[in-house]
Amino acid sequence: MKVPTSCTSDSADKIAAKPVAEPLPYRSFNSYLGERFGAKVYRVPIDVGFDCPNRDGVRAFGGCTFCDERGSGAPTIDTALDVKSQLITGVERIRRRYGAEKFLAYFQAFSNTYAPEGILRVLYESGLQHPDVVGLCVGTRPDCVPDNVLDLLAEFHRKSFMWLEMGLQSAHNRTLDLINRAHTAEEFFDAVKRAKQRDIPAATHLIFGLPEETPEMMMETVRRVARSGVDGVKIHQLCVYKGTPMEVDYRLGKLPLLDEDVYVQLVADALELLPPEMVIMRLVAEGKRDELLVPEWSFEKSRIMEKIVAEMRRRGTRQGSRFVVRESVGECVESRV
Numbered sequence: 001m002k003v004p005t006s007c008t009s010d011s012a013d014k015i016a017a018k019p020v021a022e023p024l025p026y027r028s029f030n031s032y033l034g035e036r037f038g039a040k041v042y043r044v045p046i047d048v049g050f051d052c053p054n055r056d057g058v059r060a061f062g063g064c065t066f067c068d069e070r071g072s073g074a075p076t077i078d079t080a081l082d083v084k085s086q087l088i089t090g091v092e093r094i095r096r097r098y099g100a101e102k103f104l105a106y107f108q109a110f111s112n113t114y115a116p117e118g119i120l121r122v123l124y125e126s127g128l129q130h131p132d133v134v135g136l137c138v139g140t141r142p143d144c145v146p147d148n149v150l151d152l153l154a155e156f157h158r159k160s161f162m163w164l165e166m167g168l169q170s171a172h173n174r175t176l177d178l179i180n181r182a183h184t185a186e187e188f189f190d191a192v193k194r195a196k197q198r199d200i201p202a203a204t205h206l207i208f209g210l211p212e213e214t215p216e217m218m219m220e221t222v223r224r225v226a227r228s229g230v231d232g233v234k235i236h237q238l239c240v241y242k243g244t245p246m247e248v249d250y251r252l253g254k255l256p257l258l259d260e261d262v263y264v265q266l267v268a269d270a271l272e273l274l275p276p277e278m279v280i281m282r283l284v285a286e287g288k289r290d291e292l293l294v295p296e297w298s299f300e301k302s303r304i305m306e307k308i309v310a311e312m313r314r315r316g317t318r319q320g321s322r323f324v325v326r327e328s329v330g331e332c333v334e335s336r337v
């Protein structure tokens, strides 16, 4: 699964591009990639026309209630192009814009393991056919990673670099039902376990502010993810995109959204609960006005990022401040700094 289009830029640490005096209070994806590759690495979104079992009727129809018609693909992609051409175009665009040196081919839109193994192999191979591409990112759903597909991803990870992203959004099955995810939390944690058994780096996506969720429920999701073994996480606020089922609920007044100050507190709480080594891929979603309806503060991502960092500094905490692993039993507990 992927999150909506405008939520997928590698911008959890765009704030890092600013001349800040202190290091960020969390481990950003950019810094992780920099450590891993010794270069400035960005992802190039690829859309090869996968579908999603939550849309085609295999699991459900209609998709997740927050998902837009592109299934989270980036608007910059010309889907008429083949993988190689999408890569060439994307690499040059991102190199010019961000000064990137190396790239990951990011299979982003819809569910990018939702095809027979032989087709996946050809597509992933084609994602590596650029001299400056150093690996692959594959976004999908936890119910779309059978063992043979994970074996394939592990094979690519051995010869290159593979970063698997599986959406969870919430660890509460009632919430997953409310947003029509059509998979359970148990399926997610089982998929993570099977990915980790193969040493595949795995990340997940969480949304704060989903229908009927309390702050306690959101933090329970964070605690379960913290203990799951995932290597990275994207967190973002619930956004209402145009043309989605959630737009209807919002216009009917049935969908309360988080205030930005509440969101900042929630993200700071979450960062404290996550393991210090976990890679933070995103902390705020952003969007374009022709796609994203609300919340309005989504259009000021940099300002919200600065508020999150300022809140962590005000608290004197950082990522992992309340996460402790009890080595003897492998159990994770909280401890207040």
Ligand code: SF4
Binding pocket: 001, 002, 003, 052, 053, 054, 055, 062, 063, 064, 067, 068, 071, 072, 109, 110, 111, 141, 167
């Ligand atoms: S899993 Fe949900 S969010 Fe992901 S592509 Fe399918 S419908 Fe969209």
